[in-house]
Amino acid sequence: xxxxxxxxxxxxxxxxxxxxxxxxxxxxxxxxxxxxxxxxxxxxxxxxxxxxxxxxxxxxxxxxxxxxxxxxxxxxxxxxxxxxxxxxxxxxxxxxxxxxxxxxxxxxxxxxxxxxxxxxxxxxxxxxxxxxxxxxxxxxxxxxxxxxxxxxxxxxxxxxxxxxxxxxxxxxxxxxxxxxxxxxxxxxxxxxxxxxxxxxxxxxx
Ligand SMILES: [Cu+2]
Numbered sequence: 001x002x003x004x005x006x007x008x009x010x011x012x013x014x015x016x017x018x019x020x021x022x023x024x025x026x027x028x029x030x031x032x033x034x035x036x037x038x039x040x041x042x043x044x045x046x047x048x049x050x051x052x053x054x055x056x057x058x059x060x061x062x063x064x065x066x067x068x069x070x071x072x073x074x075x076x077x078x079x080x081x082x083x084x085x086x087x088x089x090x091x092x093x094x095x096x097x098x099x100x101x102x103x104x105x106x107x108x109x110x111x112x113x114x115x116x117x118x119x120x121x122x123x124x125x126x127x128x129x130x131x132x133x134x135x136x137x138x139x140x141x142x143x144x145x146x147x148x149x150x151x152x153x154x155x156x157x158x159x160x161x162x163x164x165x166x167x168x169x170x171x172x173x174x175x176x177x178x179x180x181x182x183x184x185x186x187x188x189x190x191x192x193x194x195x196x197x198x199x200x201x202x203x204x205x
Pocket of ligand 1: 075099100101136137138139142
């Protein structure tokens with residue numbers, strides 16, 4: 001009988017420790033890939049849509065030094081839509097032999113990188129949620145968007161309008177933004193409950 005009680009004790013302690021850990025860090029527990037599909041109201045898949053998921057308790061800003069990139073190649077931005085977490089810095093390497101002059105007049109992030117070749121020395125930090133529209137002073141047709149979100153959970157839909165995001169189990173808020181909505185729009189928001197093989201978002205985007 002004493003032997004039985006003794007062998008039970010460590011197990012119970014471990015269980016209690018796991019419960020405490022799970023309660024203290026709910027956003028780390030039970031993360032799993034959640035497939036999401038964005039469609040129009042008529043059911044047509046929406047490719048190249050920015051999808052972000054707001055999870056209570058999750059960190060709003062990126063780890064210091066987080067860096068992403070928008071290159072310029074063949075007189076185009078690549079990618080032409082970048083989704084990043086608040087606090088991320090973006091580098092703008094120029095892979096063309098011609099010079100570019102990248103700018104944004106958007107309230108989310110106003111900046112200008114005057115005529116340059118190669119990689120400009122300093123990346124641009126995006127420290128506010130929202131969308132910045134990017135252009136080039138030399139090449140009017142160059143256009144890109146940096147969509148900045150206050151969550152580490154985000155992605156961009158593929159040709160089928162689908163994106164897989166690793167999410168903690170639970171009920172969250174999902175937000176979809178596309179260039180059609182314009183930079184002033186925060187995006188279309190709706191609830192998202194994890195667990196379905198495919199969460200379909202029908203929205204006017
Ligand atoms: Cu240019």
